[in-house]
Amino acid sequence: MTSLSTDTSPTPGAKRERRKEARPGELLNAALDLFVEKGFAATRVEEVAARAGVSKGTLFLYFPSKDELFKAVVRESISGRLVEWNSDFEAFKGSSCDMLAYCMNSWWDRVGATRASGLTKLMMSEAGNFPDIAAFYHQEVVQPGHSLIRRILQRGIDRGEFRSMDLDYAVYSVVAPMVFMILSQHSMGVCMPIDCPLDPQKYIASQLGILLDGMRAAPGDPQA
Known part of the structure; x- marks a missing residue:
């Protein structure tokens, strides 16, 4: 059978x-x-x-083309994450201080600690030679990222948690520590002491504390 x-x-x-x-x-x-x-x-x-x-x-x-391949990599690895973060923003119920902490830590987990963070270093070193790619990266990553940080800071001001500030420049105070971490990671820590490697979680906590100390509204501030 x-x-x-x-x-x-x-x-x-x-x-x-x-x-x-x-x-x-x-x-x-x-x-x-x-x-x-x-x-x-x-x-x-x-x-x-x-x-x-x-x-x-x-x-x-x-x-x-190689340009289109690079754009697809950026969309898949970085700019697609901004959709997730904007959804998180809409649903977030905690304080603006907690929201900023969540934003910085989740950025590290989802982008900074991954291979995709190397794309930021690439753009910093090669943007001048490829203006079309640089314009694309600015539109897909830089502008939406800055817009999200600005919304978080504006939320804090509106709720009386943060003092009034120039948001165009305050955004860079949040971005700069993240960029430093990328450069440290992909440039073999050339700005760091050899015997003191950067611990991402401790670094973010330190930078966040400094930022929040400078941004919190004091009891006498009009919006507090």
Whole structure:
């Protein structure tokens, strides 16, 4: 008597289909690695394709140029996170001090501590040579990020938790410590003592304390 087959392995066609669906993600991962390792100018699409295990022609089916590939990497790795943070902002019920702490710590967890943080260093070093890419990064990452921080600070002012301040400049007081952490991480801590490596959690707590001490509304302030 012939037994029924129990082989559940996918058919060749199904395997190829899954492989095809996985290709964009594999290409983006490979591109992120290479952009962070080598920079934008030095990364070649042939290298990205080879690292992802596909042909150059296959890469161009999904991303018609290196510029478009880089933009897709930024959207996938960084700017897409801003949608999450804006949703968090709308739902947040705590104080504005707690909200700022959450923002800084979650940024580190979701971006700063990941490979994606290397894209910020890349932009700082290569933006001048690639103005179109720089304009894209400003529109997709810098502007929305600053806007979110500004909303948090304005919320604190409106609720009487923060003193009045020039928000255009106050935003940079929040951004600067984050940028320093990125540079420390991707430049081998050249600004740090060799025997005192940067602890991200302690650093964020220290910077946050300094920021909040400077921003909190005093009892005599009109909005307090």
